Amino acid sequence: SQQGEEDPQALSIQEGENATMNCSYKTSINNLQWYRQNSGRGLVHLILIRSNEREKHSGRLRVTLDTSKKSSSLLITASRAADTASYFCASSGNTPLVFGKGTRLSVIA
Amino acid sequence: DAGVIQSPRHEVTEMGQEVTLRCKPISGHDYLFWYRQTMMRGLELLIYFNNNVPIDDSGMPEDRFSAKMPNASFSTLKIQPSEPRDSAVYFCASSPREGQGWGYTFGSGTRLTVV
Numbered sequence: 001s002q003q004g005e006e007d008p009q010a011l012s013i014q015e016g017e018n019a020t021m022n023c024s025y026k027t028s029i030n031n032l033q034w035y036r037q038n039s040g041r042g043l044v045h046l047i048l049i050r051s052n053e054r055e056k057h058s059g060r061l062r063v064t065l066d067t068s069k070k071s072s073s074l075l076i077t078a079s080r081a082a083d084t085a086s087y088f089c090a091s092s093g094n095t096p097l098v099f100g101k102g103t104r105l106s107v108i109a
Numbered sequence: 110d111a112g113v114i115q116s117p118r119h120e121v122t123e124m125g126q127e128v129t130l131r132c133k134p135i136s137g138h139d140y141l142f143w144y145r146q147t148m149m150r151g152l153e154l155l156i157y158f159n160n161n162v163p164i165d166d167s168g169m170p171e172d173r174f175s176a177k178m179p180n181a182s183f184s185t186l187k188i189q190p191s192e193p194r195d196s197a198v199y200f201c202a203s204s205p206r207e208g209q210g211w212g213y214t215f216g217s218g219t220r221l222t223v224v
Contacts, residue, residue, distance in 0.1 A: 033212055042113075042200055043152075045212030088152070095165075096142055097213060101151040 012106040019076040021103040023089030037086045081109045115216035127189040132201030140204040147197045
């Protein structure tokens with residue numbers, strides 16, 4: 001199975017702090033994607049990093065990818081209460097996206 | 110575009126009843142996916158379609174589950190008969206391409222409770 005694993009399972013931080021979530025996957029990939037899910041809602045695509053890229057930025061988001069270690073990290077800088085959600089990584093090979101179980105982020109105002 | 114539209118948002122049914130979940134993908138998206146989300150198993154891919162044709166249904170748990178896509182703007186996921194262990198949130202997602210770096214757009218999901 002390609003299923004990834006996010007680490008930690010849950011993270012609680014103060015508003016303004018940075019949040020780092022990690023993801024590991026098992027097989028070769030074409031790209032890796034990160035999604036956010038607010039409680040009771042569907043997943044929202046945040047950012048995609050291709051297998052030949054090492055780092056990518058989008059606003060307050062920074063994603064890194066290490067294909068030799070089959071791992072990725074998502075950094076959210078200057079977190080806000082509105083960032084409270086579950087965050088999932090999803091790996092894409094030649095099959096549909098395989099999702100990890102997510103990191104539950106709580107940002108306390 | 111209104112995004113991926115799923116109905117109903119919530120469904121409560123009795124064990125043994127037939128349940129039909131509906132999905133309207135984003136116009137122009139060639140791929141449609143059905144996922145199921147539970148606390149224990151996370152997000153699981155059930156089946157996906159390309160240009161209305163089922164490509165891989167190996168994730169469908171049992172013969173009680175079936176999915177159709179009669180045209181590019183509509184798909185259904187049917188459970189007959191339903192069982193309590195089918196209780197979960199079912200998501201439909203669509204994508205313009207697969208394997209070429211496109212993200213998925215998810216619907217808001219259908220929360221199914223089988224009692």
